[in-house]
Amino acid sequence: MSDEKKVEAPKPPPPAGPPAPPPPKNPGFVTFVVDGKEVVAKPGTNMIDAAKSVGVDIPYYCYHPRLSVAANCRMCMVESSAAPPGKLVPACQTGITEGAVIKTDTDKVRAQQKMVMEFLLLNHPVDCSICDQAGECKLQDYYMKYDFEPSRLEGAKILRNKRKKLNDLVVLDQERCVLCTRCVRFMKEVAKAPQLGIFGRGSHEVVDISPAYGKLESNYAGNIVDICPVGALLNTDFRFRARAWFLSAAPSVCTGCSRGCNIYADYMGQDTYRFRPRENDAINQSWMCDGGRLSYKSLNKHRVLQSGVGRGGDVKDITRADALKLAVEKLQAMTGKVAFLASPVASNEDLLAGLAFARDVLKVKVIYAGGRPDGQADNFLITADKNPNRKGLEAIAKGFGLELKPFAELTRGIDAGSVKGLFALGAEVPEAEETFAARAQKLELFITTATNESKVTAAAHLTLAASVHVEDEGSFTQGDGTTQRFRRAYPPRGDSQPHWKWAVDLARALGLEMKAASSREIFKQLAPTVPELATFEWDKKAPMNQKRPGISSLPAGADGRPPGWREQGVPSIRGLTLPQGT
Amino acid sequence: MAAAGDEYDPTPSEDELEAHLQTRNMVVNLGPSHPATHGTVRLKIELDGETIVKMDTEIGFLHRGFQKSCENVTWTQVLPYTDRLDYVAALHNNFGYLTAVETLMGVEIPERAKYIRVIGAELHRIASHLTTAGALSLELGGFGAFLYAIEARELITDRVTELTGARLTTSYGRIGGVNRDLPEGWADKVLKSLVKIEELAAEVDGLLTRNRIFTDRTRGTGVITKEDALDFGFTGPCLRACGVSYDIRKAKPYWVYDKLDFTVPVGVNGDNFDRYYMRVLEIRESIKMIRQCLAEMPQGPVMVDDWRIALPPKENVYNSIEGVIAHFKLVMEGVPVPPGECYASTESANGELGWYLRSDGSGRPYKIHVRAPGFQLLSGLARMCEGRMLADMIPTFDTINMIGGEVEQ
Numbered sequence: 001m002s003d004e005k006k007v008e009a010p011k012p013p014p015p016a017g018p019p020a021p022p023p024p025k026n027p028g029f030v031t032f033v034v035d036g037k038e039v040v041a042k043p044g045t046n047m048i049d050a051a052k053s054v055g056v057d058i059p060y061y062c063y064h065p066r067l068s069v070a071a072n073c074r075m076c077m078v079e080s081s082a083a084p085p086g087k088l089v090p091a092c093q094t095g096i097t098e099g100a101v102i103k104t105d106t107d108k109v110r111a112q113q114k115m116v117m118e119f120l121l122l123n124h125p126v127d128c129s130i131c132d133q134a135g136e137c138k139l140q141d142y143y144m145k146y147d148f149e150p151s152r153l154e155g156a157k158i159l160r161n162k163r164k165k166l167n168d169l170v171v172l173d174q175e176r177c178v179l180c181t182r183c184v185r186f187m188k189e190v191a192k193a194p195q196l197g198i199f200g201r202g203s204h205e206v207v208d209i210s211p212a213y214g215k216l217e218s219n220y221a222g223n224i225v226d227i228c229p230v231g232a233l234l235n236t237d238f239r240f241r242a243r244a245w246f247l248s249a250a251p252s253v254c255t256g257c258s259r260g261c262n263i264y265a266d267y268m269g270q271d272t273y274r275f276r277p278r279e280n281d282a283i284n285q286s287w288m289c290d291g292g293r294l295s296y297k298s299l300n301k302h303r304v305l306q307s308g309v310g311r312g313g314d315v316k317d318i319t320r321a322d323a324l325k326l327a328v329e330k331l332q333a334m335t336g337k338v339a340f341l342a343s344p345v346a347s348n349e350d351l352l353a354g355l356a357f358a359r360d361v362l363k364v365k366v367i368y369a370g371g372r373p374d375g376q377a378d379n380f381l382i383t384a385d386k387n388p389n390r391k392g393l394e395a396i397a398k399g400f401g402l403e404l405k406p407f408a409e410l411t412r413g414i415d416a417g418s419v420k421g422l423f424a425l426g427a428e429v430p431e432a433e434e435t436f437a438a439r440a441q442k443l444e445l446f447i448t449t450a451t452n453e454s455k456v457t458a459a460a461h462l463t464l465a466a467s468v469h470v471e472d473e474g475s476f477t478q479g480d481g482t483t484q485r486f487r488r489a490y491p492p493r494g495d496s497q498p499h500w501k502w503a504v505d506l507a508r509a510l511g512l513e514m515k516a517a518s519s520r521e522i523f524k525q526l527a528p529t530v531p532e533l534a535t536f537e538w539d540k541k542a543p544m545n546q547k548r549p550g551i552s553s554l555p556a557g558a559d560g561r562p563p564g565w566r567e568q569g570v571p572s573i574r575g576l577t578l579p580q581g582t
Numbered sequence: 583m584a585a586a587g588d589e590y591d592p593t594p595s596e597d598e599l600e601a602h603l604q605t606r607n608m609v610v611n612l613g614p615s616h617p618a619t620h621g622t623v624r625l626k627i628e629l630d631g632e633t634i635v636k637m638d639t640e641i642g643f644l645h646r647g648f649q650k651s652c653e654n655v656t657w658t659q660v661l662p663y664t665d666r667l668d669y670v671a672a673l674h675n676n677f678g679y680l681t682a683v684e685t686l687m688g689v690e691i692p693e694r695a696k697y698i699r700v701i702g703a704e705l706h707r708i709a710s711h712l713t714t715a716g717a718l719s720l721e722l723g724g725f726g727a728f729l730y731a732i733e734a735r736e737l738i739t740d741r742v743t744e745l746t747g748a749r750l751t752t753s754y755g756r757i758g759g760v761n762r763d764l765p766e767g768w769a770d771k772v773l774k775s776l777v778k779i780e781e782l783a784a785e786v787d788g789l790l791t792r793n794r795i796f797t798d799r800t801r802g803t804g805v806i807t808k809e810d811a812l813d814f815g816f817t818g819p820c821l822r823a824c825g826v827s828y829d830i831r832k833a834k835p836y837w838v839y840d841k842l843d844f845t846v847p848v849g850v851n852g853d854n855f856d857r858y859y860m861r862v863l864e865i866r867e868s869i870k871m872i873r874q875c876l877a878e879m880p881q882g883p884v885m886v887d888d889w890r891i892a893l894p895p896k897e898n899v900y901n902s903i904e905g906v907i908a909h910f911k912l913v914m915e916g917v918p919v920p921p922g923e924c925y926a927s928t929e930s931a932n933g934e935l936g937w938y939l940r941s942d943g944s945g946r947p948y949k950i951h952v953r954a955p956g957f958q959l960l961s962g963l964a965r966m967c968e969g970r971m972l973a974d975m976i977p978t979f980d981t982i983n984m985i986g987g988e989v990e991q
Contacts, residue, residue, distance in 0.1 A: 151902040
């Protein structure tokens, strides 16, 4: 490898003096040739990215478009006419030159790729069958593409630490590591917490945590698992829980705070297994915080899957139809005396339907803002507002001519006895749950739609089971005012249905003409009165349900899907009831 | 009615005598579940007396969505589906499919694998031809020849079972060769069986070929002209019976057919007898070929040595990362077939078994279309039967040897 380092040595000038550089073929751009295809790229474009734009895949491990160039994996070596004769150059590090001819498919390049792969696999443990990365591993992909030779190793492989706990979320398997240093560079350059490094020499080199730190201290450590091209860095939360090729991915938005990081929700059947960041240059680049990463758990655990009637320990499960009947009776008995609390955790569609219901059926003029309490912000992705859709709530309330009042006024009203009945769309409250639950005891009527069980739902007379955002199509308007669409992963679990559906059902039962069979129809009907949402192209802005990277070939029906079913389209899932009207 | 007082005259008038019997054509349903329609096919036959006026062939009772199913599985996993095409001679389908995939990939399989494929294919050609001859005899009332034919076929089935592990659903061979070599002592067993099969085939030949009843029923019935046969797309023994010498093993040799000494029998009349006799002669040629193959077959590998195609040996899978990766990728993603399309065909027992394959570069077929020889033969059945006697329809249906599995897929 030391030979190739010399590539960067300056070329001795030819005796006749340096020839004049050719005038650029496309002024303002660099034009060169990769494998016979002409590439026109902006100056400073990385050669790997430029080649990709014309469909030439140059393999790489250490290169990452959002990190500095290390050029240490030597997998992207190509032949270039601008390089010293007989030398290969690393595509990730070599600048693009006007008129250069790049070849990525010559015998020499192939031999280099084979050698690199052989060295990388030399001490790699035989772990695919127990490795989480299997199916989305670059070692596997490149081995089949560039190496495909048997092992020539004689004797034993070098053993290293297989379970080095970096922190509660990330565990390092040093044996599987290919020393690409992506994690080291990420921690230094993106997370601004330079706590990882390469230690040792030669075959004994390992990635390890700097001795100054006992464990990785960063809210972004989970990202090094994503960028690890092999299975060396593993997410302890996801580890051993699902094989990657059985998971489907729904493009979605993180609901952990008002940043609105783009994510993939990886799911199987009706369970979400992990959140992964999805590329979005404007918002989260390729990253997300650890808190958001783990927020998928609330989609699976402690869900309100059945509507319940009764308070405290005296809760009785009732069906959706019975709950609706009961809610209608109770609301009719208290017409005009019910306050409305809206949670900014719910989507725009939920809030559009909910606020229309509040205005036209409950006849309120004022609504109160619920939602999760504020938390800590940082200077990267995490914001203080832990609700994904506060801007949406504000816009819709304004558009509907409703006055949005802070939560404190509601509590004051309850304490003073001026608020006797409360309908809550979403059971999230910005104060301690116990405090609000105690307050709610004073209410003569407290109905809430809720996704997750909490002390608040325990205090409600009637809890209506609501679905979470990955169970329906919809949109959020995040902190900076951007509206983003998310896609449905699977139908609502249990007997739950979306907040908007509860609002529509109740409105209809109480005599209001409301025709909407899907969140899309809700948006089309109600958004035009909200200036912030009126111009949002709900259909066009939906992220494409695209094929997941790695193995997308699904064994027929392995997770309850019919054979041949892919990520596209609305699933008619065997054994699962599709919600009515969607 | 005669008027009162008139005497009844029993003598018919002249008009009445000359009047024709008022008859209507009768429509008869044959199948889909009729003992003579081996395989499920429905024949709607319009009869004038015993003459077939019009015949309509209706298929679809054995349709399984073969071509669509293939798009959901890897290239290798298609193999068991091919068993169910021509289930009387499954090895033809197995090897034909694999040959087509190898053509698309540009892979040359080892010499020994080619010989094994010829042996397997020819064994099943004999089995298929014996079934045709035997069933034909049975339906013309000759039970003895059927028993001899089936006894011989059973010997082949036993040898095929030893080779592949299954009587019918062989799933033998893999992309890049065959999945296992010949079992120990198998060659000798085959040679012994061939002697017995020769005897039994000669018995069938002796019972039928010069049998007066048999020849009366088969000569001149179910005739199709050379031109019509070509127009309908006939291939295989049914085309050769019309006098067209077309056999893919000769026209476009594959595997090791160019190294073997064999002749392709060609008929004259294109009738049932010729179609039957082609098969009797082809059985002899096939036996000859198998003997040549067993004598000339080289030692060596039966699978290409390329881990992108062949599964690595188990000891490598368990003990080396290279092996486990190759195994994982081949099983989970399938053999990577380069993007492109191809048509490749082999000579199956009934004719040209063609495969149109299209790959998008993933491990799964983008499209598979099968040109099964039986479909064209069945299409021509009405032409061979219309205007002929109903009783001759049955032997005609026999000699085209329609197999529901490949016709309907």
